[in-house]
Amino acid sequence: MDYRLYYWDLPFRGVFIEMLLADVGAGYSNHDASGIYPERSLKLHNPGMAPPYLYDYKCKKYFAQMPAILMHLARDYDYLPTRAELHTLALKTILDCNDILLEITNYHGVKMWDKNSWEEFRHGRLAEWMQIFEHTGREHGVKIGDGYLLGPTISVADIAIAALFGTLLYAFPALRQDLQDNAPHIAHLVDKIEARDSIKAMLEKRRAHWGRNYCGGQIEKSLRKMLPEGSGD
Ligand SMILES: N[C@@H](CCC(=O)N[C@@H](CS)C(=O)NCC(=O)O)C(=O)O
CATH class of the missing domain: 3.40.30.10 (Glutaredoxin)
Structure with missing residues (x-):
């Protein structure tokens, strides 16, 4: 162990x-x-x-x-790029992901989402966050089916964006289209990371247990009101 x-x-x-x-x-x-x-x-x-x-x-x-x-x-485990700029970008990506978690939960549920605030966030900041990752990936050569967020080798940044968006899309499938529209290369990269053998096996096992649960509490209930199951919107 x-x-x-x-x-x-x-x-x-x-x-x-x-x-x-x-x-x-x-x-x-x-x-x-x-x-x-x-x-x-x-x-x-x-x-x-x-x-x-x-x-x-x-x-x-x-x-x-x-x-x-x-x-x-x-x-x-050598999942950090060695070049200083990329090393900094790897940390920046993880911190971006953590900021997004806070924003999606409306700062851990300080306020519940309502239709106006959710739509404003979904089509404003959330869409912009997706575009930010798409730009970063493309600047570092990510292609459909080839490359990673910060270059030709996998790094912790790829794990972080896959943990962020893979989990979000599994819990709220309606958001898949948002990622596809705003960040098509990232959508592909997330699927690629989730399909890695050991990650796939772990996710299958954990999702069998977690179901589609996401962050829990009142704020997840409020999110689910905004994105009811089966809603393609
Ligand atoms: N910045 C911390 C946030 C930790 C955090 O907010 N944890 C949540 C669960 S995801 C919690 O249980 N918070 C209870 C508390 O803040 O007292 C991190 O990234 O780990």
């Missing part, structure tokens, strides 16, 4: 870490976030505010913050 992952019984942020762990072939076990959060959070060697937490058996330490956990793993 190499790692323990503490998260809720949902894909939302945890799936980013699980996809990377699956792709590198690391051994890990899943634990409910309540094993640490909130009582034990402050007692850890590296305290963190909220799940996910990753325990690394090698250094016998815990790490929190999804982007930091991905960078930790990416460094160990």
Whole structure:
């Protein structure tokens, strides 16, 4: 066993870490976030505010913050580009993804979505985020069926965008058309990453358990009102 992952019984942020762990072939076990959060959070060697937490058996330490956990793993398994600019872009991509998670959940459900605010977000910022990734990919030579977000080799940035959009589209299939329209190369890249053998096997197993659940709570209910199942809009 190499790692323990503490998260809720949902894909939302945890799936980013699980996809990377699956792709590198690391051994890990899943634990409910309540094993640490909130009582034990402050007692850890590296305290963190909220799940996910990753325990690394090698250094016998815990790490929190999804982007930091991905960078930790990416460094160990050589999933970071070596050129400084691309290294920075890999981190930037993960942080973009984490910003999008916050925006989709309306800052963890501070306010519920209503039709106006959702439509404004969906066709405004969400569409623009998709276009941002499409530009980045094309600037680095991604083609339909060839290449990755930051060049010819896979990096943690590919795992992050596939975890973001693959999970979102699986939970809310109506959004597939949005990604296709705004970022056709990224739509293809997401499918390609999800089809990698070990990621595919992990997702099949986890999705059989999670179903189409996404982030949970009242905010997921509000999202589902905006995007009812079977809605092609
Ligand atoms: N910036 C943190 C956010 C962590 C976070 O908001 N975790 C959520 C679940 S995805 C949670 O359980 N929050 C409880 C809290 O903030 O007290 C990260 O990226 O890991």
